[in-house]
Amino acid sequence: MTRRAALAAMVLGGVGFATFGPRGAKEDPRGRVVLDYWEKWTGHEAAAMKKIVDAFNQSQDRIVVRYLTTAGIDQKTLITIAAGDPPDVVGLWAYLVPVFAESDSLIPLDELDTKGEVRVERYATGFRELMTHRDSKGQTRQWATMNTGGTLAVYYNKAHFREVGLDPEKPPRTIEEFDAAHRKLVKRDADGSLTRAGFMHIEPGWWSWIWVFQFGGGVYDSINDRSIIGAPEAVAAYEWMQSYSKELGVDATKKFRAGFGNYDSPLNAFLSGRLSMVIQGPWLANVINAHGPKDANGKPLIDYGVMPAPVIPSLVDPRNPVGLVEGDVLVIPKGCKHPKEAMEFIAFTQRQEHVEALSLAHYKSSTLAVSSEKFLREHPNTGVRVFDAVAQSTQGFRYPRTQAWTQFKDELDGMAQRMWSLEQPAKEMLTTVQARTQSYLDRAEQQRNLRGRSIRGDRA
């Protein structure tokens, strides 16, 4: 074969591949609109969502939704929006809404939801704020719907409570009662090593900063765009955390924690009985059922209860417990190809039967303002009413709604570990961290200033 013939063959091959070769199925053979839906869930959580997707696909013949489990969904969504080719629907974490909303990178749902099927009033009080945020012009819009909710409460081991003479039906409500229960639950072996702790603030360490709210404080003043992590309530909360570390021993707890396994395993500290109380979301019940010890009939042996996280006496209100309210949201990215069809799909997922089916499969409480009695009665998580109460509470709190939150949170997570290790007195450390977190907020404000949309301008 001559060189010319080889070259011609290569060019022809390339053209043929480009013309007839494999490509992504952007079109449906039945002529339906193809919606791309990216979601972060895997395993049984993804399977539950896929059932709803399948139900939608079968409910009509104009739209077909393609579900794609996507790792690193936040970063990939960011990049596809920046590149101008995002999917039609994305399942994000609610705390990311401000990042996308302030740059108008999402399509406001209040623009598309002409029938009012996903209006915020349909949802439990605590979730409403998660779906809204200001746009680039400072106007509050609805950007998302809740997909599932995730509130926090304290799981406690009833058998451990009984063992030390605590009444499992009357769990502690105040910080003082909680401390007393914790002290009773601590167990050490003959050489003084910890074999069981009542509670440890840094286990699992996913929400290291929430204790400030249990003392009536906060971490971010959204009105003035200021970090308030150095405020007296925060100092009290972190001193409380340090009191546990002092009592249990820094080195002793490090050694003790080394034996904790992964969250989703039988070595989970709560499942293995090393911790009697742990802060977690409703999903822990699923881990208990999947990995906890079971009897001969496969029934879980851990007899657990759920209580609202303890608070200072002035905040005790059984109807309005204090707790973190977060969740997963559905959004429609700006630049997507089928926003109207995406809205139709989202509205379908938000019907009460679908919300409850998904929440049941995820072991979570419903995101809606009113749950059916059947849902609450048949729920596999025996503490679902507590999680629901946190979601409905007027004392629920959320991740701070600022673009700088990821950086802010990283700082707080690092501090929690140093705090537990007693590297510095709480007040001293908080003063430093307040200054640093304020610099992150200032940086975000600088970014807004560069684009002519300061949020502090009016208050100067």
Place this chain on the structure above:
Amino acid sequence: MSTSGAQLKKDLLGWLWVSPWVIGFLAFLAAPMAMSLYYSFTDYPLLEGPVWIGLGNWQRMLTDEIFHAAILRTAWYAILFIPIATAMALVIAALLNEKVKAGGFFQAAVFIPTLVPMAGSAMIWLWMLNGEYGLINQSIHAAFGWAGIEGPNWLQNSKWAMPSILMISLWSIGQMVVVYLAALKEVPDELLEAGALDGMGPVRRFFNITLPMISPVILFNVITLMIGSLQVFAIPYVLSAATPGNDPRAMYFFTSSMYDNAFRYNQMGYASAQAWLQLLITLALTAVMFAASKKLVHYRA
């Protein structure tokens, strides 16, 4: 056809043949580099267009305490890892160069860890380094427990974060060992025999003959190690993410900071400036190493 026409046609054909590489280089390296240089002078949150801020990002690097700590940690890592890895790889290669039974097995055993992806390697070590159930601490306990010596909490204690990362990195030096082994096999036997006849012992032969003969390969390996050390990312990233509740900054390196700024904090402009600083540091250190090599590296005529 005239001579110049034929030459032009020949040139065009040549360009056509190399065009896949040229297009790839321009689209996936030159253009992104040029764009990142531009972004390094802008505020660019990705979701909105870049805004020119001049030297703002470069000035910020001078005052960013967390970034300074990350650079220092990276420098420490490089200072510790490069000599330890070089010495270990050389010793292992020298041992493998001896004619021993099942030499092929040992060569494969040393090389296989390099085939494990970094993230997978980190996950394996996560279990190996578990303070209570991990193989390392169980072995220490079995060997020295009687004397009251126990292994540390490798991943729960920020002071042990660096030794843990070094240990994991050292597990994957097989590729370097293979390069050294090839170099050792190239050392002329007649030189070693001459040294032996002159009364040199094995140690002296190694330092006075073998080492100078393989010094160009050592230079190559040290430079690639230096570049790799400045870019260390996957292992600390996976370990840090897999041990929540620990101080994430204990495993925070140069590239961790760059990654966070680019993709988690929406500060692509600042991340681009950091990337360019990393490139400049790498170039400067490479230049220093080449300058130093003039006296230290022996090239065979």
